[in-house]
Amino acid sequence: MSLDQVNAGAPALEEARRQLEICNACRYCEGYCAVFPAMTRQKAFADGDLTQLANLCHNCRGCYYACQYTEPHEFALNLPAALADVRVESWERYAWPTGLAPMFQRNGLAIAMAVIAGFALLFAAVAALPGGGEGFYAYLSHGAMVAIFLPAFVFPMVAIGIALRRYWADVGGKALRASDVTGALHDAGRMKNLDGGQGQGCNFEDGDRFSNARRIAHQLILYGFLLCFASTSVATLMHYLMGWEAPYGFWTPPKMLGVPGGILLVAGVLWMASLKVKADHDLGAKNVAGGEIWFYIVLLVVAASGLLLYALGGTGAVAVMLPLHLGSVLTFFLLMPYSKMVHGFFRLAALMRDRQDKG
Amino acid sequence: MSDLAGVDWDLVVVGGGNAALCAAIEAAETGARVVLLEGAPEFYRGGNSRHTRNFRCMHRGPLSVLTDAYGEDEYYDDLIRVTKGQTDEGLARLAITTSEDCLPWMENHGVRFQPSLSGTLSLSRTNAFFLGGGKALVNAYYNTAEDLGVAIAYEAQVKHVVVTGGRFEAVEVEIGGERLTIRGRAVVLASGGFQSDLDWLARAWGPAARNFLIRGTPYNRGVVLKDMLDQGAESVGDPTQCHAVAIDGRAPQYDGGIVTRLDCVPFSVVVNRDGERFYDEGEDVWPKRYAIWGRLVAAQPDQVGYSLIDAKSRDLFMPSVFPPIEAGSIGELAEKMGLPREKVEATVAAFNAACRPGTFHPTELDGLATEGLEPAKTNWARPLDTPPYYGYSLRPGVTFTYLGLKVDDTARVTGPEGRYENVWAAGEIMAGSILGQGYLAGFGMTIGTVFGRIAGREAAAHVA
Numbered sequence: 001m002s003l004d005q006v007n008a009g010a011p012a013l014e015e016a017r018r019q020l021e022i023c024n025a026c027r028y029c030e031g032y033c034a035v036f037p038a039m040t041r042q043k044a045f046a047d048g049d050l051t052q053l054a055n056l057c058h059n060c061r062g063c064y065y066a067c068q069y070t071e072p073h074e075f076a077l078n079l080p081a082a083l084a085d086v087r088v089e090s091w092e093r094y095a096w097p098t099g100l101a102p103m104f105q106r107n108g109l110a111i112a113m114a115v116i117a118g119f120a121l122l123f124a125a126v127a128a129l130p131g132g133g134e135g136f137y138a139y140l141s142h143g144a145m146v147a148i149f150l151p152a153f154v155f156p157m158v159a160i161g162i163a164l165r166r167y168w169a170d171v172g173g174k175a176l177r178a179s180d181v182t183g184a185l186h187d188a189g190r191m192k193n194l195d196g197g198q199g200q201g202c203n204f205e206d207g208d209r210f211s212n213a214r215r216i217a218h219q220l221i222l223y224g225f226l227l228c229f230a231s232t233s234v235a236t237l238m239h240y241l242m243g244w245e246a247p248y249g250f251w252t253p254p255k256m257l258g259v260p261g262g263i264l265l266v267a268g269v270l271w272m273a274s275l276k277v278k279a280d281h282d283l284g285a286k287n288v289a290g291g292e293i294w295f296y297i298v299l300l301v302v303a304a305s306g307l308l309l310y311a312l313g314g315t316g317a318v319a320v321m322l323p324l325h326l327g328s329v330l331t332f333f334l335l336m337p338y339s340k341m342v343h344g345f346f347r348l349a350a351l352m353r354d355r356q357d358k359g
Numbered sequence: 360m361s362d363l364a365g366v367d368w369d370l371v372v373v374g375g376g377n378a379a380l381c382a383a384i385e386a387a388e389t390g391a392r393v394v395l396l397e398g399a400p401e402f403y404r405g406g407n408s409r410h411t412r413n414f415r416c417m418h419r420g421p422l423s424v425l426t427d428a429y430g431e432d433e434y435y436d437d438l439i440r441v442t443k444g445q446t447d448e449g450l451a452r453l454a455i456t457t458s459e460d461c462l463p464w465m466e467n468h469g470v471r472f473q474p475s476l477s478g479t480l481s482l483s484r485t486n487a488f489f490l491g492g493g494k495a496l497v498n499a500y501y502n503t504a505e506d507l508g509v510a511i512a513y514e515a516q517v518k519h520v521v522v523t524g525g526r527f528e529a530v531e532v533e534i535g536g537e538r539l540t541i542r543g544r545a546v547v548l549a550s551g552g553f554q555s556d557l558d559w560l561a562r563a564w565g566p567a568a569r570n571f572l573i574r575g576t577p578y579n580r581g582v583v584l585k586d587m588l589d590q591g592a593e594s595v596g597d598p599t600q601c602h603a604v605a606i607d608g609r610a611p612q613y614d615g616g617i618v619t620r621l622d623c624v625p626f627s628v629v630v631n632r633d634g635e636r637f638y639d640e641g642e643d644v645w646p647k648r649y650a651i652w653g654r655l656v657a658a659q660p661d662q663v664g665y666s667l668i669d670a671k672s673r674d675l676f677m678p679s680v681f682p683p684i685e686a687g688s689i690g691e692l693a694e695k696m697g698l699p700r701e702k703v704e705a706t707v708a709a710f711n712a713a714c715r716p717g718t719f720h721p722t723e724l725d726g727l728a729t730e731g732l733e734p735a736k737t738n739w740a741r742p743l744d745t746p747p748y749y750g751y752s753l754r755p756g757v758t759f760t761y762l763g764l765k766v767d768d769t770a771r772v773t774g775p776e777g778r779y780e781n782v783w784a785a786g787e788i789m790a791g792s793i794l795g796q797g798y799l800a801g802f803g804m805t806i807g808t809v810f811g812r813i814a815g816r817e818a819a820a821h822v823a
């Protein structure tokens with residue numbers, strides 16, 4: 001049985017279909033983002049089409065504030081929210097193992113905090129075992145770290161890979177061309193679909209006024225994360241290929257990538273959180289606020305504990321910060337397939353799929 | 360709100376659509392103290408302007424999103440063709456030639472343009488489309504006006520304009536149930552036409568008007584227009600006429616806007632309540648015939664028409680917001696639509712028999728005409744023979760009324776003893792001088808922008 005059938009008649013899909021049929025007869029918002037040109041290529045919307053459009057939507061909200069049919073008008077348009085509901089439901093539906101994601105939407109914060117605490121205690125316990133090594137390895141042997149982190153990294157990649165395959169089948173994706181990938185990366189790299197079509201930005205923290213704040217905050221997080229990830233990857237390569245072991249000083253690649261990355265990440269997350277507080281919650285997905293908050297908190301703990309760890313290196317605080325940092329990183333990766341983090345993967349897939357139709 | 364009454368305003372702007380906002384912004388930029396009184400609640404602010412999608416703009420070469428060139432004479436010729444000469448040439452040429460400056464002015468005040476929407480390529484040379492449509496334009500202007508310090512009151516229904524001896528003194532306005540007098544040294548009237556007052560429409564047009572749908576805001580009830588005419592202001596435009604197009608019969612009474620438009624007529628057989636055809640559905644390409652179908656349907660019993668197509672034509676026009684009624688046979692379709700079954704079957708059978716072989720061309724006049732049928736269908740006549748069959752009901756949808764205030768080339772209103780000293784008007788409320796009949800797509804916003812700006816500047820200069 002295809003996932004489409006499981007979900008047939010789901011209220012979120014029905015509502016998005018109803019609204020898109022109105023938009024398709026209007027088209028005033030065509031210039032804001034990629035959703036509208038993709039929409040006008042169709043007359044009727046199958047469930048897979050809706051899922052694709054929903055993942056293409058970046059929730060810039062331009063089409064809400066520009067719409068002459070929002071409530072109290074009887075057509076009751078709220079396309080950003082309708083597509084957000086479809087989008088979040090699609091992530092839950094495609095997540096593997098099936099059924100795990102909704103649990104996190106409801107109890108994400110509690111689960112994440114418990115997992116971080118659990119891992120941190122575990123690391124602390126392992127560290128207490130007699131062992132040898134220098135720097136951080138004095139606390140936790142390198143072998144133990146690899147034994148824990150390798151599967152923790154492989155599992156989410158496999159899980160997300162399965163989810164994306166399900167998505168790709170539902171949205172009728174074809175074999176990827178190099179230009180699909182580069183085009184999508186180019187759009188994501190600049191957050192093109194949050195630029196309002198002409199660089200004025202989106203409508204988020206200040207009602208119908210446009211601003212690029214959310215776009216910039218998002219890129220701080222994205223690039224901060226990528227720098228941190230690069231830092232870890234470089235360190236791994238240095239360890240294995242060059243036999244150069246941690247700890248690393250400031251003027252080394254891992255630190256020169258990781259410290260700015262951590263700072264960008266912390267700044268981006270705090271800024272984004274402050275924007276979210278000001279934004280109108282009715283224009284996002286229903287019941288998802290909790291699910292997003294835990295992700296931001298985990299991200300913040302990862303970045304802040306990493307920075308503190310570096311700042312406090314050599315002091316007794318490492319015994320506390322290291323388990324906390326490692327525990328949060330592990331949590332971040334393990335829970336990635338069920339967190340807001342998956343949006344990036346689905347977005348990229350949607351952008352690639354869109355390239356295929358644009359020819 | 361009562362603090363509005365305590366101020367002696369330089370300029371009182373009545374209305375909150377495109378024309379009112381352009382006037383308020385121009386005046387505020389000179390430093391004038393401006394209050395804008397919008398009768399609608401904040402959500403519905405912007406009148407009919409919030410439903411628009413583009414404005415028609417003269418340009419000597421490529422300009423912003425506009426391609427090629429669109430000169431004064433060609434623009435004027437297009438206008439004369441639709442108004443059949445019922446236009447004030449001086450004002451019309453003023454609107455046309457000033458439109459070119461308006462585009463950059465609009466961009467400088469927050470409006471963004473986008474290339475012609477998909478399905479409207481024929482307008483890419485003449486009409487500049489607003490990114491996000493008219494509501495986005497209205498939002499941008501409200502933000503600009505707020506930043507310039509314009510005081511804005513919503514749900515502020517102006518009931519009476521106090522004019523003594525040719526001089527404006529104050530408006531009497533109801534704000535949230537409270538009646539206030541707001542004084543000012545000048546006034547710009549930009550409160551639109553009267554089409555949303557169905558009683559007035561019925562008195563002017565006849566009782567049939569009660570079955571008309573109003574495509575735009577319910578707040579344009581002509582209160583200010585009537586108040587001025589009662590005080591002897593000079594009028595222009597045919598008081599009995601309104602611009603009406605055929606829209607989907609299931610549209611809401613008010614505010615259905617653009618999405619209720621139906622473009623299927625040229626590919627269909629249109630019958631009335633009694634199952635009879637009444638006009639050549641294929642007379643010309645749809646954009647040129649769009650406007651006459653409002654009147655044609657208005658003249659039918661119960662002011663309703665029924666457009667019937669078959670599966671061959673389903674994908675030839677823009678999708679409509681309401682799905683069509685669908686049936687496996689013409690008889691079944693007639694029954695589902697509440698039409699007399701035998702009569703419709705006979706009408707369609709006669710139509711089908713009158714169709715001739717030939718090449719069908721949906722996008723051009725293909726000359727595929729019926730033979731020996733009255734009335735004939737002169738283009739795109741193909742038999743309805745491929746199920747499923749689809750039907751849409753059609754009703755007249757009123758866009759605006761023609762009756763308005765007479766203004767001069769400075770947008771100043773004429774009263775019983777010549778021009779008022781300090782009363783200006785802009786937009787739909789004075790458009791009858793230029794659009795005496797018919798309509799030219801995108802010209803309503805041009806008139807509002809051009810005369811709104813003139814009125815705002817003139818009023819500000821008067822009080823300076």
Ligand SMILES: Cc1cc2nc3c(=O)[nH]c(=O)nc-3n(C[C@H](O)[C@H](O)[C@H](O)COP(=O)(O)OP(=O)(O)OC[C@H]3O[C@@H](n4cnc5c(N)ncnc54)[C@H](O)[C@@H]3O)c2cc1C
Nearest residue numbers: 374375376378398406407408412517575786787801803804
């Ligand atoms: C569906 C639709 C689509 C259209 N599309 C286009 C298009 O694409 N291009 C184009 O050029 N034209 C279009 N038009 C025509 C266009 O809308 C009008 O020509 C234009 O908006 C007129 O602007 P205005 O400012 O004079 O009036 P409006 O925008 O209607 O503003 C009138 C304002 O006055 C307020 N008001 C009314 N009475 C009172 C009162 N007593 N006290 C206080 N305030 C009051 C109303 O609330 C409203 O804010 C369209 C019209 C409709 C209905």
Ligand code: SF4
Nearest residue numbers: 023026027028029067
């Ligand atoms: S969101 Fe509203 S204005 Fe935009 S295309 Fe849809 S119906 Fe039209």
Ligand code: SF4
Nearest residue numbers: 033057058060061063
């Ligand atoms: S919210 Fe923004 S990105 Fe999403 S459909 Fe509307 S305009 Fe496009």
